[in-house]
Amino acid sequence: MISLKDVSLAYAGRTGPVLALEGTTISVGRGEFAAVVGPSGCGKSTLMKLVTGLVKPTTGVVAVDGAPVTGPVKMAGMAFQNANLLPWRTVTDNILLPLEIVEPYRGKFRSHRAEYVAKVEDLLATVGLKGFGDRFPWELSGGMQQRASLCRSLIHEPALLMLDEPFAALDAFTREELWCVLRDVWQRLKFTVVLVTHDLREAVFLADTVHVMSARPGRIIETRDVSFTRPRDLEVCYDKAFTDIVHDLRNQIAQVRKG
């Protein structure tokens, strides 16, 4: 589904060119849940922009679905640490936004609106926001806004979901709740996910594979498969095998931070 081959990216910084990524090679299969972890400032977010085609690599090739990426991929769903909902739109209208833009929904948005609204309500129920469609974003708590943001990134049934630390600003309990929401939606719809995070437990709990990045300029220094049986329960986080992996990853990142 996604492949980066020997990708480097340099951008013009204030004091000359900055190398954000160097020689990054990574591949994510269709329907796979991949997590990217690493120290802060290692170019994890740059990776997201490369995959979605928002920036072009300086060298190397980024390919999605076998075709090299030359511009915005026009189908990826994205969610960030900030929910970024539009305050003048209700929750439902916020979630409908991608359908106003992406084809083929865009062309028939007016005539099929009722159908799409029903779809939004369905999705809202999945993430535990049933009945909140008519509210405005600022009437919701941070966790609820993030749920709505997740709905917005999924409404057009993207084959690829890019998440950039989506749960980082939430409290621990809400975060775990949303892990389960994401787990369930993913298990139901089976899209490809790239989750950028610095929360190792989050990465290990949710992902099939965890990629570890080095400090800037970022490279993938290790790829680790996580093979706990699915569906996973939150209890798995307290398994010895689970904590061992987290501990191991923790040590690796501590090392690259020093290096």
Next chain:
Amino acid sequence: MNSSKIESLAPWIFVIALFVIWELVCKLFGVSTITLPAPSDIWAAILRYWAPLLRNSFVTLWTTLAGFALAVAFGLFLGLVVGWSRTIYRGLYPVMIGFNSIPKVAVVPILVLWFGIGEIPAILTAFLISFFPIVVNVATGLATIEPELEDVLRALGASKLDVMRKVGIPRAMPYFFGSLKVAITLAFVGTVVSETIAANAGIGFLMAQAGSNFQMPLVFAGLIALAVEGILMYAATAWLEQRMTGWAFRAQGSAAA
């Protein structure tokens, strides 16, 4: 009387107190009417000259509104253009700053040479002085779109026009309506300045005439008329702002709660 009732009456109490003190000072110190007329003298002038006051107020009102309307149309257009493209923004910025720093009083004689004495220089002065804050505000609203939100939309294949229509323009609306309050006040200043220098109607003209005839109560009656008009126009735009972009205020209110 409870405190909220006192608070709602406070504006009236202060206005009345101001006039009472004014009246007392004039009477107690025997201030000459030529220097500073007392409110009672001004009131008498208003009653005596209500017809010309009303007629000239109307002229000032419509020239201000005409200049303001031009400023809104042009300011909105230029603001969208400037907010759209960084290159245009960089190119136009020095020109706009330079233009805005010219005191518009200096432009009035040129306008008079071009268009003659009358309403047109007043309308144009009002326009020239008031479009700038609209441009700056609209452009700011567009330029401060959250980059992540733009990424979300662009990753869906949204064009620049899509991003502007769905996010940029609605987002700029509170800035736009906010700037109208500033713009209408400035437009009013522009009109009156121009009328004072070169016009044959309007409150500015009336005051200049009354001044040269030493009719100070009438000059002050003109000031009162200006104050009333200014307050009304400001209130109208403030009301419009509340009505059109209530979500922006509610959002702040809920964040504070």
